[in-house]
Structure formats: C-alpha cells, structure tokens
Amino acid sequence: MKKNLATLIIVCLVLSSCKEEKKYSDYKKDDFYEVQGIVTHAPPTDDPFDLSVAKDVHYEYFINREKPLKGIEENLEILENVNGYPVVILVHKDNETINFYSRIGLTENLTMDEKKVLEKHFQEQMDIEKKKINKGI
Template structure:
C-alpha cells in the first residue's frame, strides 16, 4: 500500500510540474506589438495519409538586428510553400522571446532599415527565380 501511495505521489508531482506551453489566447492581446518577420523554413509533411501541407512555420523577426531572433509556429497548416514570405509576428512587451505568428504580410510600422532588408531579400528571391528559369531554357 505504501509503495502504491509513493508511486501516486511521484506521478502526481511529475504531472503537476509539466507545464503546457502557453498559447496566444492565454495572454492579453494588448501585451503584444507587431514586428516584421520572414519565413525561413516551412517543411511539408511527407506522411502519405496526411494532406501535403506545412505543419511547422519557422521564421525570423527583428530583421534589422545583427542577430535576428527566431521563432516557430507548430502544428500550423498552410497549403503552399511560404519560405521567404514576409510575415507579421506578435512579440510580448515584457519578453521578446514570447512571440506568435500573426499573418502573412507586412507590419504597419516598418522601419527604413527593415524596408531595405526586405527589398534586398525580394531582389535575391527574384534573382534565384530568374536563374531557375534560365537553366530550364
């Protein structure tokens, strides 16, 4: 009986200590501000019984910093390859490591440096596509 009680106490303490990662809805929306980001990786599933969709969207944000920060939106389904797409990221006011993917597009408060970085990024993407087309022809 004592062994069973001890095992139950250990299991209970383990379950209590395991915290579920907070979601955006667990916070107050006023605790976040928008920053510009770019999708760096959005691998498609290769499960033949699943839709061929991206499940995890990896992105970088604070693009104008020497070392932009990285984030990931897990279990997210999107039906196209979004690598390189501009995205809006919501960042917590008190802890910039707390972040969430908001939407594809541009932040309303882009800095001049961010605009320049995005222009360079899109030029690189266009050059890559042009190169692919030239190789096919």
C-alpha cells in the same frame, strides 16, 4: 509497496511540473505589438493524421538586428509554399521571446532598416529563381 508509492510520487511530481505552453488566447490583445518577420521554412507537420496543408511555420523576427530572434507556429493550415514570405509577428511587450505568428504580409510601421533587409531578401529570392529558370528547373 514502498516502491509503488515512490514511483507514484515521482510520476505526480513530473506531471505537475509539466506546464502547458501558453497560447495567444491566454493573453490580452493589448499585451502585444507587431514586428516584421520572414518565414525561414515551413515543412509539413510530422503528424501523419494532420491535413496535407498543415505546416510548422519557422520564422525570424526583429529582422533588422544582427541576430534576429526565431520563432515557430505549429500546425498552421497554409495551402502554398510560404518559404521566404514576409510575415507579421506579434511580440509580447514585456518579453520579446513570447511571440506568435499573425499573418503573411508587412507591418504598417516598417523601419528603414527593415525595408533594407526585406529588399536584400527579395533580391536574393529573385536571384535564386532566375538561376532555377536558367538551369531549366
């Protein structure tokens, strides 16, 4: 009986300490600002029951920093391959590690440093595509 009670208490403690990750809808829209990001990779989800277009989108944001921050948005329905695409990321005003994928595209207020990073990134992407074409891939 003591063993069962101890096990029950441990299970309750573990379950009560598990916090559900907050969603964007748990915050106020005004708590966030937009920054530029780039998709680093977007593999299909691991769940075999998800739609074939469901992807886990991995991205970097604050791309002009020496070490950009990384984020992931899981289970997004995206038809095309978005690897290397520019994306807009919503970042919490008080904690820049709280972030959410907003959309594919560019922010309205790109800095010169961000433009340079994007230009370099796009040039690298074009060079990779040229090599593929030259190799007949």
